[in-house]
Amino acid sequence: MPSFPSRSVAIVGAGPLGLEAALAALDHGLDPQVYEQGEVGAHALAWGHVRLFTPWRMNVGVHARAHLEAAGWTPPAAEELPTGLELVERYLRPLAALPELRERVHPFTQVVAAGLPGQRPGEGDPRARPFRLLLRDPGGRESLAHAVALLDLTGVYANPDRAGAGGMPALDEEYLGPEFAYHLEDVLGTDRERYAGRRTVVIGEGTFAATTVTALARLADEAPGTRVLWLTRALGGGLFPDAERDPLPARRELHRRARELAGGGHAAVTHVGAAEVEAFESAPETRRYRVRLEAAGEPRAEEADRVVVNAGFRPDDRLRRGLDGDEPRFLSLGREAQGGEPGLLLESAHRRVREAVGRLAAGLAAGPAA
Numbered sequence: 001m002p003s004f005p006s007r008s009v010a011i012v013g014a015g016p017l018g019l020e021a022a023l024a025a026l027d028h029g030l031d032p033q034v035y036e037q038g039e040v041g042a043h044a045l046a047w048g049h050v051r052l053f054t055p056w057r058m059n060v061g062v063h064a065r066a067h068l069e070a071a072g073w074t075p076p077a078a079e080e081l082p083t084g085l086e087l088v089e090r091y092l093r094p095l096a097a098l099p100e101l102r103e104r105v106h107p108f109t110q111v112v113a114a115g116l117p118g119q120r121p122g123e124g125d126p127r128a129r130p131f132r133l134l135l136r137d138p139g140g141r142e143s144l145a146h147a148v149a150l151l152d153l154t155g156v157y158a159n160p161d162r163a164g165a166g167g168m169p170a171l172d173e174e175y176l177g178p179e180f181a182y183h184l185e186d187v188l189g190t191d192r193e194r195y196a197g198r199r200t201v202v203i204g205e206g207t208f209a210a211t212t213v214t215a216l217a218r219l220a221d222e223a224p225g226t227r228v229l230w231l232t233r234a235l236g237g238g239l240f241p242d243a244e245r246d247p248l249p250a251r252r253e254l255h256r257r258a259r260e261l262a263g264g265g266h267a268a269v270t271h272v273g274a275a276e277v278e279a280f281e282s283a284p285e286t287r288r289y290r291v292r293l294e295a296a297g298e299p300r301a302e303e304a305d306r307v308v309v310n311a312g313f314r315p316d317d318r319l320r321r322g323l324d325g326d327e328p329r330f331l332s333l334g335r336e337a338q339g340g341e342p343g344l345l346l347e348s349a350h351r352r353v354r355e356a357v358g359r360l361a362a363g364l365a366a367g368p369a370a
Contacts, residue, residue: 007031007364009357010133010147012111012319013154014040016087016346017333019095019105020061021151021353026100027063028361033147035135037110040096041088043157047184048085050211053251055079058347059087062354064095071098081250110136114150114319116327131329149360152320152332153353156313157183163203163277163309171279176289180307184208187215195306196223201291203277204310205232205239207251210258212308213269217261220268228269229302230262231293235273237263280307328363331356 007030011018014036025032036042052059057078060068065075076082076090096105112134130146137143160182161167169177185191196219202212213230220226232239239262243255262271274296281290283303291302320332333352 008147018153023063024357041092044084049186053248061350149329161311197225198305199227200306201304209310231275
């Protein structure tokens, strides 16, 4: 068995939670290494044009703040709402550049797989085995790394649900899906020409879908001919039922406006509730897409120039495969660790990460049999 630091911790994901976990691990006397498939904060950059619902004071971790301020960092205004880009430029990049993290953060390094090597009887407590990580760089070169503990903080943004029932793909979605949008497009900025003057079908009923639909409604005010068909499983009156009680003003206003649009509040936006998408077709004669669905029990077909599927996200369980379900040294916070939801309450997610790292440190200090 290869030698490895007895307090080494592999952290997958260099977003807000991955970097907070790394600093928490350092403060507990552990030896963290952070692996990120893209650049630091890649998921936040993907929705960099979107403003979070939460102010800076709720997005800066306890350990991160302590280390940054010790390095002379001037925090942004506590009540200001950052964009995804600002979160990266003013917070995540300075974090990754700290001397204590600089050599521990490995961008553009994909963790392809993780597992625990086999152990022969009588070789000691199985929980003393190191994890083995298969790493791959952008050139396709592979290497191995070892760690006594593994934290999966990749979030969910890279794994969008599909348009069919239960998050499954609709018929032919896997074939046509590469031409669709599954994330937050900058429809008022860099992606404007894809949507201006065109008909877009938006599928989904959460905050992402509301963000897209409200942006398209604004675009329709500026670009004649822009139209939106919004498909949701819920009826219009069932969208965001708790909107008025939302403690976050920006999210409350977004959900209120989305409900208004679903109720006929804009001539360019048509809402269809109780909708289940069944299939997609390409219409080469018109260079458009045909969406086949059932709405309130009736089949119908709609054509669109663009298709946006904002149906939600799910955790990537790839690293969990092959690991014991009760392995205490493997932690995956799944949806609680997502870095893709604008307005995610990072304050509570940071707390969960700190608690998890604290338990891990205590367990390692107590020895393999703890």
